[in-house]
Amino acid sequence: MIKVYYPQKKSCLDISMTEQTKDTTQKDERMSRNDFHFLEAIGEGGYGKVWKVELARNKKLYAMKEMSKALVVMKKSVDNVLNERKILEGLRSPFIANMVCAFNDRDNLYLVMDLLSGADLRYRIGAITKFTEDEAKFLIGCILTAVDFIHRKKIFHRDIKP
Numbered sequence: 001m002i003k004v005y006y007p008q009k010k011s012c013l014d015i016s017m018t019e020q021t022k023d024t025t026q027k028d029e030r031m032s033r034n035d036f037h038f039l040e041a042i043g044e045g046g047y048g049k050v051w052k053v054e055l056a057r058n059k060k061l062y063a064m065k066e067m068s069k070a071l072v073v074m075k076k077s078v079d080n081v082l083n084e085r086k087i088l089e090g091l092r093s094p095f096i097a098n099m100v101c102a103f104n105d106r107d108n109l110y111l112v113m114d115l116l117s118g119a120d121l122r123y124r125i126g127a128i129t130k131f132t133e134d135e136a137k138f139l140i141g142c143i144l145t146a147v148d149f150i151h152r153k154k155i156f157h158r159d160i161k162p
Contacts, residue, residue, distance in 0.1 A: 095146035
């Protein structure tokens with residue numbers, strides 16, 4: 001049986017995910033799930049869901065990635081999840097979804113990120129059968145700028161998908 005949370009001592013997930021990151025929304029206060037209004041699920045992954053949320057204090061919209069600690073441990077992905085957080089907290093660019101803060105509770109890990117509405121590229125490719133030359137140049141320019149930015153930070157993404 002796998003225990004994910006230890007009340008007497010913190011597990012590696014708790015220790016790594018508890019500190020607030022470069023949070024521009026709230027200074028010197030701990031964030032929790034209760035600080036947000038959950039509006040709708042906007043995605044689903046192997047560890048949980050991505051929610052469109054509103055920060056109750058200022059009504060600003062974000063995407064919140066909610067990951068089950070039990071599933072992360074069961075799928076032996078603790079290192080991957082911690083690495084994702086570590087990478088995201090060091091990045092700030094208009095060409096990527098920036099992480100605002102990270103926190104956890106007894107059952108879940110949370111990454112709060114910029115909400116980038118307007119659908120992903122895979123959806124756009126399916127919905128729009130043909131891009132104009134200017135649209136294609138713009139999209140390629142944005143992707144190249146983002147990849148160049150993360151490469152300059154010594155991060156190499158080897159699995160870019162639409």
